[in-house]
Amino acid sequence: MRLVVARCSVDYVGRLTAHLPMATRLLLVKADGSVSVHADDRAYKPLNWMSPPCWLTQEEGIWRVENKAGEQLIITLEEVLHDSQHELGVDPGLVKDGVEAHLQALLAEQMETLGAGYTLIRREYPTPVGPVDLLCRDQAGAVVAVEIKRRGEIDGVEQLTRYIDLLSRDPLLGKVTGVFAAQQIKPQARTLAEDRGIRCLVLDYDRLRGMDDTVGRLF
Template sequence: MRIIVADCSAVYSGRLNASLPLAKRVLLIKADNSLLIFSELGSYKPLNWMTAPCTIKEVVVPADEAAAEQPQPERLLRVSADKSNDILEVTLYHIYSDQDFDLGLDPGLVKDGVEDHLQRYLAEQIQRIGDGAKLIRREYPTAIGPVDIMAVNSDGEHVAIEIKRHGGIDGVEQLTRYCDLLNRDPLLAPVHGIFAAQTITPQARVLAEDRGFRCLILDYEEMKNTEDDSLRLF
C-alpha cells in the first residue's frame, strides 16, 4: 500500500461530477490501483475514491517559472475506471510524505466473539424466528459476502438473518443488499429479512421496518443458558 500525505486537489468526472479544493489530505493507493482520499475531519469514509478495476497513471508536472508566486503542482495522478468512463484526477502540490508498505496477506475479518456465539445460538434455536422455522445453514454464501443465517419459515419461504451485537443503520443496509440480491434468484424468492441484535437503535428499527424487515432482540445470556423457545419479535 502506498500512503501519500500532500496538499492536493481532485476532480471526479463521469457518472457524477465532483471536486475537492486544495487542502492537506491523505491518499491511499492499494495494490489493485484503488485510490482513496481522506481528510482529518469526517468519518471513516473517504472524501472521494476510485475502486478497482482501474488504471492509474502518474505524471510529474514541470515547474512553471512564470507562475512562481502561485502554488505549483508537482504531480498528477490520473485514475481511470476500466469498465466505465469515470476518471479521478488528483493534483499534488506539496508532498509531505510518500511511502510504500507491504502489508502481506490478510487473514480477513474475525467476528467479535459474542457476535459469533449469537449466530451459533440462533442457528441452534432457529425456532426463535417463528414456529416451524428450519435452518438451512450459517454463513450462507452470496456474491457479495455470506449471510449470517439462512432459514425457511413455516410457509417454506426463505429468511435471511443479519446478526449484530449492536444493530445500527449500517447493519440494515447490509441486510438490504443481501435480500435485494437473493430475491433476484427465482429458486429462492421471496426472501424475507430479519435484523437480529442485542440492541437496535431507534433509527435502525425504523429503517428496517420501513424496508419490510423484522427486528429480533437477542438475549445473549438467556440464549446461552436456557432452551427457551419464546419469541421476542418487535
C-alpha cells in the first residue's frame, strides 16, 4: 500500500464530472490497483475513488487513474508532504468475536444456562436437514433441541422447527421440544417461536466467557 499526503486537486471525468479544489488530502494506492482520495473526516468513506481494474500513470505533478470504461480520476499535486510504501501481505480476514461456534462451545460447557438439571447429549447432532447445534435433556429427562444464533431471526426459528419435527419422529427420542438461543432475538422471531412452543433464551456472551463484571455493576 502506498500512502501519500499531499496538497492536491482532484477531477473525475466520466459519466459525470466532479471537482475537488486544492486542499491537503490522503491518497491511498492499494495493491489491487484501486486509488482513493480521503479527507480528515468521513470515517472510512473516501471523497473520490477509482475501483479496480484501473491503471495509474504519473506525469510531472499529475496522476491519471483510468478504468476500462475510459473514466478518469485526475489528481493534480501541488505539494507532497509524505510518500511511503508498505507491504501488508495477505490479510487473514475478519475474525468475529462471539460467532455461533463459540457460543455453541460455551453453552455446551455451561448447560445450567439453559436451566437447572439440563445435560448435554451431543453437539452437532445430525438430522437429514442439517445438524442441531445442541441436543440436550432437561431435568425431567425430555429431549430438547437447541438452535444457537448471534442474531435470532425468523429463519432461525423455521430451521429449529424443521429439526424438532424430524427428531420427534424418532421413537428413541420421543417428543422433542426446542430452545432458540441468541445474543439478540427480533420481536417477530420471538413471537413465532413462542407460538410454536419454542422457548427463547437471550445469551450474554461476556457472562458465558466469565467476563461479566459482577463487582463493578450497580445491578
